[in-house]
Amino acid sequence: MAFCLTATTVSSAADDSTTKYFAQLRQRRLFSLAEGYCLSRLSEGKLSQGRRTQLTIELSRTLSEHARFTSGQEQTELWQRATAAIDELLKSSPQNPRRLLLQTQRALSLAAQGEHLRWQVELFPYDETLKPRAVAAFDQAILQLKESEKEAAEQLRKTGRRRSADADALSPYELRSLTNHLGFQIGQALVERAKLDPAGSPDRVATLMEAESWLSRLAKRSAEQALTLDSRLLMAESSRMRGDRKQTAAVLKSMQSENSARELLDRMKAVEARLMLDEDRATDAAQLLSRYRVERLRLPGELQYLQIEALSSLWAVAEGRKQDDLATQLTEQIEAHADRAEAEVGGFWAYRCRLLVETMRETKRYGVELATVVREARSNYSAGRIDEAVEAYGRAYETAERGDNDEIAMEIGYTRASVQLQSKNFNAAAEGFEQLANRFPKDSRAATAHLLSAYSLGRAYEQKRTKLRREKYTNALVRHRTGYPKHETMAEATWMLASLEERRLQVTRALKLYREIPVDHRRGPLAEVAVARCYEKILDRVRELERPIETWENDAIARLATMTSVYANQQSPLGIEQTEVCLRFARICLNRARPDYRRGAKLLDLIEASRIRQMREQQSDPAAETDVVKRRWKLLYQAATQLRIVTLAGGGRFDEAKSLIETLADADARDVLGILDGLSELTANADTKTRNEMGKLQFDAAQELDRRRNELKPTEQKRLDHCLGQAYVATGRSTEAIKVYESLLSQTPKDRRLLKTVAELLTDCGTRECLLNAKTQWRKLESMERAGEPAWMSARYQVVWCLFALKEHDECRKLLAVTRLLYPALGGDELRSRFAELEKKLPAKR
Incomplete structure (x- = not known):
């Protein structure tokens, strides 16, 4: 029975139809529609007091009912709005002749809240916050209902049979109906409140006796009245709860x-079935509900739950007596009933049915004692009480371990550590997983647990990057690779260790590790991309340090040539990772001292042929890829187009390169920018003619794109300026290039790459003004690097060179002497040699 005002409190046919209208909306869960209609009508100024009162009551009831189907903050807000709607009208119209109805609805809203919280107590018995909230809601509701009942009875006594002259005032009939209704709701609230006390406790018995005293007055009335039958049935339920069977x-x-009526009959069957279960007559209860199902065709939620509860009791007996065949049959019946409840009823009762099934399974798997603790842990986890869940899982683990059940102990310990990992308690998770791997080394999950221990340490390191945490993470991965060399987790540990080394800029170590990952492992394709990426980084670094590059270049080409030869022979189009490998390999070929345009062109041809095949296949399944994947493909194809322009120019096919650029005229401005940016830099090692031609092509295209500048975002406009600067440099127009780059540098003065570009251009310019400015820029760059490191020493050399070029020889000698004194190595052999050559050029000191 729901806590609500019934139609008996409304006298007119119009009011009755309105009540039914809102009841039907709530039944269909059209809460927003009902709430919107109420709020819309209440906002009208010309409403009678009676009509406004009725709409406010319906709004409060709707909000209360809506709250039952939500959770968290939304539910709390709905409960608050349900009472606030009543309070606002009570405050604005203190002389409202139907004030008593508003007070009653406010109390019933609290009772409905208490009932919902009591249901939550049944679902989550280990949540200690729910019961006090439910008790408080019921106690407050009962107090207010009693006050309303007293006031209604007093008004009825004073009114007698006379009807008030006020049309909105409650008639004697309405007051009598309301008084009876309140008496029933008080009894119902007391019965529901008693369910929160332990069975057989004095508090429960006292509360139920009080409930029966309220209900008995109504139960003695004519049986033709629905309220009388409801009162009798509620008294029967109260007697059952007191133990008076x-x-x-x-x-x-x-x-x-x-x-x-059918609804009353359903509730009668529920009380009868519960009585049979109380008397350990599970067979009778199951038969009762089975017969009733045949009569009714479909059972309501509570009866479906009771049927499963009866069958579960029979299952427990069969399990205890080792009647395996019977237990299996009962299990099948229980699961079928749970599926039916989910399909036919859903909601609260279906969830409770499913919980009964889970309880049965857990009892069979873990035993009664352990299953109870596991349920407690799971309930705490579901309610978001992570610390309590971890503690309960810990107790369950200890219980399982004492019972010498290694498989279950591993399962529970694994779950506990997983919860700790999910809740970001990484160190505790790492300890838990490692303990499991060491305690149960023969378990199939031991290797995974050990890897998760390492992973947890990695998350702890990401959370706070300290040397100690990094070493713990590294050592855990090394131990895993040593301890599980043939397990499938070996490759994953290798990937994690390689990724760590790459992030720490230990690219050579990372490369070696990436190469160990099998191609057919799930990380295999990404590992191949990482291999190509690491080769690129190493080659760029060797060039930057001006060290011999042939060995590394030959190794990269040999490794990547073997890798890509497999791609060329496969039947399917290139995957996204394979395309990236080909692209990086082509870039390596073009960045050689003597660019290998032929090999680069072959790799780009492979990408293009694969792209065409892929486009054909996508026509049959256009939604096969996500937007993220499509974006990644787009960037790869833009980079491939950029490299194709370079290979054409490098091969002397300038007209074809120009034509390819011209085909971009109608493309999206951002796509064109992605291709032009850095284009001329890719020909840095080409011959003079190729560089100049490439520079002209980029310059013309960049100027054309500059006319569409307004199609680009501010950050993209900066990239366009970079393109123009690159084109100016490539075509030997250093003055214009300096202006462009200095403008960009003024916007981002701490951009090291940009600062270095400006400093190099000013140095190459060679005028006194340029050299003075270059010296300033090199000093800024020097201040951004760590003293004594190669990058710092390279910037220091440029400062010294500028002093020499400006003929500030004394200052040049002093800076050289200080640098040599503080940093004798001078950044390595190459830089030391350059310092020595510069020193020889200095004129003798006068």
């Missing part, structure tokens, strides 16, 4: 002859 049976028997 004879009284319960007597009341139910007396009601059997009544021509009861």
Whole structure:
């Protein structure tokens, strides 16, 4: 029975139809529609007091009912709005003749809140916050209901049979109906409140006796009234809860002859089934509900739950007696009933049915004692009480371990550590997983647990990057690779260690590790990309340090040539990772001292042929890829187009390169920018003619794109300026290039790459003004690097060179002497040699 005002409190046919209208909306869960209609009508100024009161009550009821189907903050807000709607009208119209109805609805809203919280207590018995909230809601509701009942009875006594002259005032009939209704709701609230006390406790018995004293007055009335039958049935339920089974049976028997409505009959069957279960007559309860299902065709949620509860009791007996065949049959029946409840009823009762099934499974798997603790842990986790869940899983783990059940102990320990990992308690998770791997080394999950221990340490390192945490993470991965060399987790550990080394800029170590990952492993394709990426980084670094590059270049070409030869022979189009490998390999070929345009062109041809095949296949399944994947493909194809322009120019096919650029004229401005940016830099090692031609092509295209500048975002406009600067440099127009780059540098003065570009251009310019400015820029760059490191020493050399070029020889000598004194190595052999050559050029000191 729901806590609500019934139609008996409304006298007119119009009011009755309105009540039914809102009841139907709530039944269909059209809460927003009902709430919107109420709020819209209440906002009208010309409403009678009675109409405004009724709409406010319906709004409060709707908000209360809506709250039952939500959770968290939204639910709390709906409960608050349900009472606030009543309070606002009570405050604005203190003389409202139907004030009593508003007060009653406010109390019933609290009772409905208490009932919902009591249901939550049943679902989550280990959540200690729910019961006090439910008790408080019921106690407050009961107090307010009693006050309203007293006031209604007093008004009825004073009014007698006379009707008030005020049309909105409650009639004697309405007051009488309201008084009876309040008495029933008080009894119902007391019965629901008693369910929160332990069975057989003095508090429960006292609360139920008080409930029966309220209900007994209504139960003695004519059986033709629905409220009378509801009161009798509620008294039967109260008697059952007190343990007075004879009284319960007597009341139910007396009601059997009544021509009861289906809804009342359903509730009678529920009380009868619960009575049988109380008396350990699970077989009778199951048979009762089975017969009733045949009569009714479909059971309501509570009866479906009770049927499963009866069958579960029979299953427990069969399990205890080792009647395996019977237990199996009962299990199948229980699961079928749970599926049916989910399909036919859903909601609260279906969830409770499913919980019964899970309880049965857990009892069979873990035993009664352990299953109870596991349920407690799971309930705490579901309610978001992570610390309590971890503690309960810990107790369950200890219980399982004492029982010498290694498999279950591993399962529970694994779950506990997983919860700790998910809750970002990384160190505790790492300890838990490692303990499991060491305690149960023969378990199939031991290797995975050990890897998760390492992973947890890695997350701890990411959380706070300290040397100690990094070493713990590294050592854990090394131990895993040593301890599980043939397990499938070996490759994953290698990937994690390689990624760590790459992030730490230990690219050579990372490369070696990436190469160990099998191609057919799930990380295999990404590992191949990482191999190509590491080769690129190493080659760029060797060039930057001006060290011999042939060995590394030959190794990269040999490795990547073997890798890509497999791609060329496969039947399917290139995957996204394979395309990236080809692209990086082509870039390596073009960045050689003597660019290998032929090999680069072959790799780009492979990408293009694969792209065409892929486009054909996508026509049959256009939604096969996500937007993220499509974006990644787009960037790869833009880079491939950029490299194709370079290979054409490098091969002397300038007209074809120009034509390819011209085909971009109608493309999206951002796509064109992605291709032009850095284009001339890719020909840095080409001959003079190729560089100049490439520079002209980029310059013309960049100028054309500059006319569409307004199509680009501010950050993209900066990239376009970079393109123009690169084109100016490539075509030997250093003055214009300096202006462009200095403008960009003024916007981002701490951009090291840009600062270095400006400094190099100013140095190459060679005028006194340029050299003075270059010296300033090199000093800024020097201040951004760590003293003594190669990058710092390279910037220091340029400062010294500028002093020499400006003929500030004394200052040049002093800076050279200080640098040599503080940093004798001078950044390595190459830089030391350059310092020595510069020193020889200095004129003798006068």
